[in-house]
Amino acid sequence: MHEFSLAEGLARELLRIAREHKASAVREVYVSIGALSGIVRESFSFGFEIIKEHEPMLKESQLHIEVDYPTYRCGQCGYLIERSSVVPAQCPMCNGVEFYPSGGDDLKIMRVELDLEEETSGGGDEHV
Numbered sequence: 639m640h641e642f643s644l645a646e647g648l649a650r651e652l653l654r655i656a657r658e659h660k661a662s663a664v665r666e667v668y669v670s671i672g673a674l675s676g677i678v679r680e681s682f683s684f685g686f687e688i689i690k691e692h693e694p695m696l697k698e699s700q701l702h703i704e705v706d707y708p709t710y711r712c713g714q715c716g717y718l719i720e721r722s723s724v725v726p727a728q729c730p731m732c733n734g735v736e737f738y739p740s741g742g743d744d745l746k747i748m749r750v751e752l753d754l755e756e757e758t759s760g761g762g763d764e765h766v
């Protein structure tokens with residue numbers, strides 16, 4: 639249930655951003671999940687789906703997930719192989735076989751689209 643608590647963390651952060659901008663709702667959420675983070679995307683988005691049902695501000699939000707691949711640095715010559723989905727087998731510069739990954743191991747919020755309208759345009763909104 640690691641993903642669920644991460645989804646909770648995302649929800650908290652989104653609510654904070656929404657409040658900061660005095661938004662009425664969160665529309666689109668773009669996150670990147672590192673390929674090496676060990677986060678299961680399906681579990682993460684499933685967790686978020688559950689959480690948003692309980693948050694009026696998040697109810698209409700759409701979660702978009704992209705995978706962030708790490709950059710590998712050759713341990714021998716320092717050559718960088720950017721955003722590789724696989725661990726490189728051999729360095730094209732020096733034929734070294736030792737690589738050190740950097741990045742691609744965390745969860746980042748890339749972009750958030752907020753609903754800033756005072757009036758609700760969707761209709762059917764109920765205010766208690």
Ligand SMILES: [Zn+2]
Nearest residue numbers: 712715729732
């Ligand atoms: Zn190299």
